[in-house]
Amino acid sequence: MNDETPTSPDEKPRRTAIVAEDESLIRMDIVETLTEAGYEVIAAVGDGESAITKTRELRPDVVVMDVKMPQVDGVTAAEKIGEESLAPVVMLTAFSQAELVERARDAGAMAYVVKPFTPADLLPAVAIAISRHAQITQLESEIQDLGERFETRKRVDRAKGLLQTNMGLSEPEAFRWIQKTSMDRRLTMREVADAVVDQLGGGQSKD
Numbered sequence: 001m002n003d004e005t006p007t008s009p010d011e012k013p014r015r016t017a018i019v020a021e022d023e024s025l026i027r028m029d030i031v032e033t034l035t036e037a038g039y040e041v042i043a044a045v046g047d048g049e050s051a052i053t054k055t056r057e058l059r060p061d062v063v064v065m066d067v068k069m070p071q072v073d074g075v076t077a078a079e080k081i082g083e084e085s086l087a088p089v090v091m092l093t094a095f096s097q098a099e100l101v102e103r104a105r106d107a108g109a110m111a112y113v114v115k116p117f118t119p120a121d122l123l124p125a126v127a128i129a130i131s132r133h134a135q136i137t138q139l140e141s142e143i144q145d146l147g148e149r150f151e152t153r154k155r156v157d158r159a160k161g162l163l164q165t166n167m168g169l170s171e172p173e174a175f176r177w178i179q180k181t182s183m184d185r186r187l188t189m190r191e192v193a194d195a196v197v198d199q200l201g202g203g204q205s206k207d
Contacts, residue, residue: 082108
């Protein structure tokens with residue numbers, strides 16, 4: 001062991017990010033914002049095809065990507081990245097692109113930011129995307145069947161919403177509550193979610 005300054009257990013490694021934006025000034029601005037916030041930007045590209053390739057190759061913690069780009073647009077790139085479960089995606093969009101926002105959501109984008117944006121807009125969206133992706137990965141590791149995964153995700157989302165409303169928890173806190181209860185009681189997260197919905201949501205857990 002040559003490391004003279006080992007990482008302490010409390011010290012988290014830097015999150016990695018890929019930025020995909022065809023306008024170079026905006027791309028540089030996003031890279032600077034992420035770097036100043038402690039992220040390591042491991043690639044910055046100007047088209048969707050490069051975004052897919054680099055994400056496959058480097059497996060970042062998050063991809064920040066514009067909706068409209070040459071060769072392959074951001075929504076199509078997000079679909080590919082989502083299908084392969086490579087990384088969470090934050091989409092950048094303009095006010096006039098509402099229909100693209102819907103497409104981006106359907107494609108699996110975890111969050112989106114409307115241009116023009118500030119660091120105060122971008123950074124929380126990036127954190128939310130990483131958190132949601134981690135939740136989904138945790139759920140999917142518990143369930144192999146794709147249909148079951150979708151149903152479980154739906155029920156856990158409903159339970160999270162009820163916990164947020166009734167217990168004043170944030171979204172990550174609500175998920176951690178479900179996760180901890182699942183481990184403590186040796187239940188699946190789906191069973192815990194159903195119990196939450198039964199108790200707090202009028203017993204409508206099965207629709």
